[in-house]
Amino acid sequence: MSTDNVTHPHAAHVSHHFNDATQEYDSGKQGIWLFMVTEILMFGALLIGYGIFHHLYPAMFSEGAKQLDWKLGFVNTLVLIFSSFTMAISIQLIQRNQIKKAAMALAITILCGAVFMVIKYFEWTHKFHLGFYPGRFLDLAKTGAEHANLGMYFGFYFCMSGLHGLHVLIGMGLITWLLIRTIRGEFHSQYWIPVEGVGIFWHIVDLIWIFLFPLLYLVG
Amino acid sequence: MGSHSSSAHGENYINCEKGLWSWLTTIDHKRIGIMYMIAVMFFFFVGGVMALLLRLELFAPNATAGVGQVLKNGDAYNQVLTYHGAIMVFMVIVPGIPAILGNFFLPIHLGAKDMAFPKINLLSWYVFMAGALLAVATFFLSKIDTGWTFYTPYSIRTGTSVVVMVVAAFIMGMSSILTGLNMIVTVHKLRAPGMTMHRMPLFVWAMYSTAILQLLATPVLGITLMLLAAEKIFGVGIFDPALGGDPVLFQHFFWFYSHPAVYIMILPAMGVISEIITAFSRKVIFGYTAIAYSSLGIAAVSFFVWGHHMFVSGQSELAGIMFSFITMLVGVPTAIKMFNWVATIYKGSVSFDSPMLFALGFLFLFAIGGVTGIMLATLPIDVHFHDTYFVVAHFHYVMVGGTLMALMGGFYYWFPKMFGKNFNEALARLSFVFIFIGFNVTFFPQFILGAMGMPRRYFDYIPNYEQLNKVSTVGSWLILIGFLIGLYAIVQGIRKGSKAVANPWGAKTLEWQTASPPPQFNFDVEPVVTAGPYEYR
Ligand code: HEM
Ligand SMILES: [Cu+2]
Numbered sequence: 001m002s003t004d005n006v007t008h009p010h011a012a013h014v015s016h017h018f019n020d021a022t023q024e025y026d027s028g029k030q031g032i033w034l035f036m037v038t039e040i041l042m043f044g045a046l047l048i049g050y051g052i053f054h055h056l057y058p059a060m061f062s063e064g065a066k067q068l069d070w071k072l073g074f075v076n077t078l079v080l081i082f083s084s085f086t087m088a089i090s091i092q093l094i095q096r097n098q099i100k101k102a103a104m105a106l107a108i109t110i111l112c113g114a115v116f117m118v119i120k121y122f123e124w125t126h127k128f129h130l131g132f133y134p135g136r137f138l139d140l141a142k143t144g145a146e147h148a149n150l151g152m153y154f155g156f157y158f159c160m161s162g163l164h165g166l167h168v169l170i171g172m173g174l175i176t177w178l179l180i181r182t183i184r185g186e187f188h189s190q191y192w193i194p195v196e197g198v199g200i201f202w203h204i205v206d207l208i209w210i211f212l213f214p215l216l217y218l219v220g
Numbered sequence: 221m222g223s224h225s226s227s228a229h230g231e232n233y234i235n236c237e238k239g240l241w242s243w244l245t246t247i248d249h250k251r252i253g254i255m256y257m258i259a260v261m262f263f264f265f266v267g268g269v270m271a272l273l274l275r276l277e278l279f280a281p282n283a284t285a286g287v288g289q290v291l292k293n294g295d296a297y298n299q300v301l302t303y304h305g306a307i308m309v310f311m312v313i314v315p316g317i318p319a320i321l322g323n324f325f326l327p328i329h330l331g332a333k334d335m336a337f338p339k340i341n342l343l344s345w346y347v348f349m350a351g352a353l354l355a356v357a358t359f360f361l362s363k364i365d366t367g368w369t370f371y372t373p374y375s376i377r378t379g380t381s382v383v384v385m386v387v388a389a390f391i392m393g394m395s396s397i398l399t400g401l402n403m404i405v406t407v408h409k410l411r412a413p414g415m416t417m418h419r420m421p422l423f424v425w426a427m428y429s430t431a432i433l434q435l436l437a438t439p440v441l442g443i444t445l446m447l448l449a450a451e452k453i454f455g456v457g458i459f460d461p462a463l464g465g466d467p468v469l470f471q472h473f474f475w476f477y478s479h480p481a482v483y484i485m486i487l488p489a490m491g492v493i494s495e496i497i498t499a500f501s502r503k504v505i506f507g508y509t510a511i512a513y514s515s516l517g518i519a520a521v522s523f524f525v526w527g528h529h530m531f532v533s534g535q536s537e538l539a540g541i542m543f544s545f546i547t548m549l550v551g552v553p554t555a556i557k558m559f560n561w562v563a564t565i566y567k568g569s570v571s572f573d574s575p576m577l578f579a580l581g582f583l584f585l586f587a588i589g590g591v592t593g594i595m596l597a598t599l600p601i602d603v604h605f606h607d608t609y610f611v612v613a614h615f616h617y618v619m620v621g622g623t624l625m626a627l628m629g630g631f632y633y634w635f636p637k638m639f640g641k642n643f644n645e646a647l648a649r650l651s652f653v654f655i656f657i658g659f660n661v662t663f664f665p666q667f668i669l670g671a672m673g674m675p676r677r678y679f680d681y682i683p684n685y686e687q688l689n690k691v692s693t694v695g696s697w698l699i700l701i702g703f704l705i706g707l708y709a710i711v712q713g714i715r716k717g718s719k720a721v722a723n724p725w726g727a728k729t730l731e732w733q734t735a736s737p738p739p740q741f742n743f744d745v746e747p748v749v750t751a752g753p754y755e756y757r
Contacts, residue, residue, distance in 0.1 A: 016741070017334035017410070027336045027409040034401045034435060042439040045473060049447070049458060052469065060464075132435050134457035149464030155456030159447065 025193055032197040036204045039167075043208050046163070050156050050215060063146055064153030065219060067132060072123055073217040076116050082204045087175070089204045090182075094192045099182060106179045109202070113172040120165050127154070134158045139146030160212055167205045174198045232640065232737040247338035250738065252345055253324030254638070259349060261315055267307035268357070268703070270300050275662070275696040278689050282520050282680040293492040297679030298365035305368035310392050311352050314481065315624050317488035318399060318434075319348070321630050322427045324638060325401055328534025328731040328738060329421045331747040336405040344398035351391030358384045367677065369474060372459040376451050383452050386445040393438045393445075395486075400434030403427055412730075414749035421729045421753040422498075422511050426491025431442035433480045433487070433522065441477030444470065449735070475526035483522045485619055486586075487515055489626030490557055493579050496633050497561050500576035500729040501568025504754045505558040514553035531602045540599050547597035554590060558583070573725070574648035577628025581656050585621025589614060592667065607677070610670025616663045628655070628706065635713065636720035640737040642709050643713030651706035658698025665692045729753050 018024040054061045088104035131139030138151035178195055181187060187195055233250045243251055251575040266723050276290045291297045323341070327334055335341045356379040358364060366375040366382060375382050407428050408418070420428075448470065450456045457463030459470045490511075498505040505511065527535060527543030561583060570576070592614040596602045605611060636642050665688040670676075674685045679691065730753075 015338075017332065017336075017338065023409060027405050031337060031340075031401055031405045031410060035397075038397055038435055038439040041436065042443045045440045045443045046447075049469065049473075052466075053458070057464070121240075134454045135451075140420070149457065151455075152457035152464050154452075155454070155458055155463075158454070159450055159456055159458075163446075183701060215602035 003206070005187055021190075028193045028197060029200075036200060039204055043160075043163070043211075045127045046156075046160055047211065047215070050160070053152060053156070057147070057149065057152070060147035060150055061153055061219075064140050064150055064157065065217060066192070067130075067143075068157070068217045069123065070217040072119055073213050076119050077118050077169050077209065079112050080209050083109045083116075084203050085181075086112065087199050088191075090178075090198055091192060091195050094182070094187045094195055097189045099185060099188070102187075103179060103182045106182060110175050110179065112174050113175070114167050115169055117165060117172075119187065120161065124158075124187055139158070155214055160216065164205070164212060165211055171198070171202050171205050231739060232735065233740050234640075234737055236740045245342075247334070247342050248740065249323050249327050249335045249338065249341055250638075250742075251495070252341050253320050253322075254324060255345055256275060256315060256319040256348075259345075259352070260312055260320060263307050263311040263352065264722035267304050267312055268700070270304035270307070272696055272700060273300055274304060275693040278678055278681070281683055282685060286698040291679060294679045295365060296679070298367075299363040300452060301534075301677060302365055303359060303363070306355065306389075307484075308619075309368055309481075310355070310389055313485045313619050314396065315348060315392075315399075316485075316623065316627050317630065318403070318427060318430055318484075318703070319345075321423075321492065321627070321634065322403065322430075322488060323399075325634065325731055326424055326427050326743050327406060327410065328734065329424045329729060330406065330410055331415050331730055331743065331749060332406060332410035333741045333743075333746075334410075336410055337404045339400050341402055344395040344402070347398065348392055348395035351388045351395060353386055353387035354391065358388070369478070370445070370448060370470075371474075372448065372451070372470040373461055375448060376460055381453070383449045386449050390442050390445050393442045396434050396444050397438050398490050400431035400438075403431040404435065407431075411501070412747050412749055418509070418512075419749055420512075420750050422494035422505065422508065423729075425512040426487050426494070426515050429519040430484055430487045430491075432516075433484050433519050436523070437477045437480040437484070440473060441481075442514065444473040444477070447473075461691050468535070471530050472526065472532055475521070475529045479526040479529065480519070480522040482615075482618070483518055485623050487518060489623040490515065490581065492626040492633075493561065493582050494557075495727075495729065496575045496579040496629055496756050497564050498756070499633070499725050500573060500579070501565050501570050502726070503564055503568035503756050505560065507556070507562035508752070508754070510556050511560050514556045517553035518550060521546065521553070523549060523595075528597050531599055543629035544597055544599040544602075548594065551590070551594055555684035558587065558590075573632075574645060574652055575591070575629045575633035575725075577649060577652045577656075578625050581652065582622060582625040582629065585617050585625060585656075585659065589617030589621055592617065605670055607675055608670035609666040609674045609676055612676050613663045613666035613670060616666075621663075625655075628652075631710075633725070634731070635710070636724045637731055637736050637738070639714050640720050640735075641708050641713050641717030642720050642724070643717055647705055647712070651702050651709060654698050654702030654705060656702075658695050658700075660695070660703055661698060662692050662695030665689075665695075728755050 014021050014024050019026070052074075086105045086108045090102045093099075093102035093105060107151065127133075131142030132154050133139065133151070133156075134155040135151040138145065138154060140148070143150070175198060178187075178198055179196070229584075233248055237246070243255065246252065246255075254583055269612070273291060275516050277297055293301060323335070361381045361384065362379040364379055364382050364385050366378060370382065370386060407417075407424060411417075411420070447456070447458055451459050455463065458465045459467050461467055494505060494511055525543055525547040528547045531540050531544075568721055572580075592610070595603060596611065596614060632643065632648055635641075669692075672685065674681055720736045722734065722736050724736075727733070730747060730749070731738070733747065
């Protein structure tokens with residue numbers, strides 16, 4: 001391969017292996033999106049499994065869905081959508097150098113995540129209280145289940161909402177990390193890649209919930 | 221990087237920082253490649269010892285005193301078989317070429333200073349090691365005996381450490397995803413000025429296609445394994461027939477990943493072969509674009525053929541016929557590559573140095589693996605050969621004869637660049653001869669055994685099969701000798717080899733334009749690319 005040689009000047013705040021800030025920004029953004037593709041595929045496989053069994057046992061699935069309180073699920077949906085909004089706002093604010101307000105927006109986002117998890121906690125413990133455990137642990141006598149394999153529905157319910165909840169927790173951790181760095185003044189109108197990356201993650205987690213909610217609570 | 225070149229002062233990625241700690245905390249893709257190399261070689265050794273044990277057990281029927289009873293019973297055999305398979309697949313062949321050679325050479329091939337995300341690159345090494353060590357740890361907890369495929373419902377019922385093992389596989393999957401993601405972004409964003417996609421070396425194209433596969437297929441395996449773990453712990457009922465679940469669904473999910481995964485194993489090998497064949501034929505590669513895009517083609521088709529592993533699982537007849545047909549299609553892009561390689565060699569001034577020997581070995585063995593693959597893809601034939609030694613021979617021809625040959629060839633090809641030393645060519649050739657002959661002696665008889673009806677995953681057999689099994693086991697010793705010679709050549713080359721020049725093979729891709737071993741940031745001055753990768757004649 002024939003080549004010419006030139007050297008590049010190098011800006012100080014860019015990592016050593018990038019030529020400029022744009023290249024660094026574009027790379028980071030592409031990386032985070034690719035990672036989101038894997039998240040969507042992972043949940044996608046779960047959804048396909050859900051779809052298959054829903055098709056096989058429609059009556060059992062609708063019995064299961066009736067046990068869930070769609071109002072709580074709906075509140076949670078609203079909470080998450082709102083948190084997506086505050087997350088997006090925080091990036092806008094950082095880009096305009098309004099650091100204090102940005103920190104507020106991030107804090108609210110974390111709070112929304114917490115509200116979501118608390119509601120989830122009550123939903124889950126209530127289910128356990130009534131004997132709705134996954135799979136073979138389902139208490140047939142206590143729940144008075146019509147369908148002997150109702151446990152499978154709750155298997156899906158706990159796996160899907162559990163995995164999603166885990167993502168909410170991870171997201172809250174990441175946003176806390178952003179909040180600390182924001183307060184320390186590490187982000188400003190020239191540099192906000194991590195905020196945007198975590199933001200994309202958080203939106204995807206919301207998006208997944210927007211699929212899970214109707215599937216688990218409403219369909220059936 | 222100042223005005224004077226660092227490599228002119230004898231400074232390179234190996235000696236620029238000293239001490240073990242500087243290696244364990246490095247974010248240099250070259251050092252990370254070397255760290256993978258050490259890890260993978262270690263796991264290959266472990267998996268190899270187990271392979272020898274399996275073969276030793278099969279040397280004679282169990283009725284024969286002594287040798288026939290190395291592994292005391294079927295359980296022990298199943299356990300060793302499982303670890304051999306799982307280690308070789310998840311810790312050797314899948315990470316092998318991408319993590320070692322890909323890590324080392326992909327950025328250099330592009331004229332980049334590093335991967336797009338150097339820290340994530342290091343992280344994925346640690347994630348890989350954590351997963352691998354966890355997997356090995358189950359060996360000391362309670363050994364698992366499911367085979368590397370973890371088929372339900374058996375895996376739901378057998379020992380508890382299946383959970384640990386699948387979590388380990390999940391973790392290694394994460395590492396694989398991170399590596400793939402890193403490579404895709406590097407290819408998209410970090411190419412040097414003038415390095416268009418169509419000037420990238422074919423090795424890079426192969427790594428790129430592999431990375432796409434890693435990214436798209438691994439998450440599905442991840443969730444499948446997590447569901448299996450959940451099944452065992454919480455009894456969620458998705459795969460357990462006793463709870464209304466469907467064990468065959470597990471197979472669908474599993475092969476939806478694991479079939480593309482066999483291309484994660486072979487595509488990088490094809491990339492290495494493209495590089496070696498053009499360099500040692502001293503000729504422009506024939507059909508550059510066809511080879512480049514056939515990698516993407518293989519990657520795409522590979523998602524639609526998983527059902528060929530399930531011809532006898534009770535899936536519908538129509539599905540079987542469809543999967544059989546689509547599987548044949550994979551043969552098309554594969555044949556495109558084969559013919560282009562052969563056309564490149566044809567009328568080239570071929571030199572038979574050790575990398576080229578391995579590449580030719582690859583062509584020969586992979587052709588046999590591929591043709592028998594088409595046989596197995598033919599539904600009625602597979603119904604007959606399913607779970608016999610014919611299958612064992614087939615996948616060893618592809619994975620060992622294909623991927624491992626390419627890994628070895630690539631390793632010798634790039635050895636002078638990686639270590640700045642020359643290895644002993646005579647020893648390398650001797651090692652090839654032993655491995656190549658030993659390989660055929662080991663695995664060719666298994667085609668016949670399979671056709672005769674010897675089932676796989678059995679630790680004993682009827683006397684009819686004895687002769688061929690003896691031959692096969694002796695072959696495994698020849699392979700062992702071959703690898704020991706190779707290991708000696710490598711260690712001796714690193715320790716005492718003479719100093720290598722920058723471009724010992726007279727090849728044209730970018731890595732040969734920089735010093736051997738390369739400086740810390742690969743090039744003293746950023747290259748500007750003005751022509752394609754194989755400007756021979
Ligand atoms: C080089 C010498 C090798 C020998 C002598 C050897 C031998 C064997 C034997 C005897 C079995 C058991 C077959 C059965 O009963 O079904 C086996 C299975 C297997 N081997 Fe190898 N092997 C070797 C290398 C490799 C390598 C490099 C790989 C890398 C991919 C590999 C992958 C596998 C897999 C995936 C299985 C199936 C395990 C299972 O069914 O769970 N082997 N091998
Ligand atoms: Cu397959």
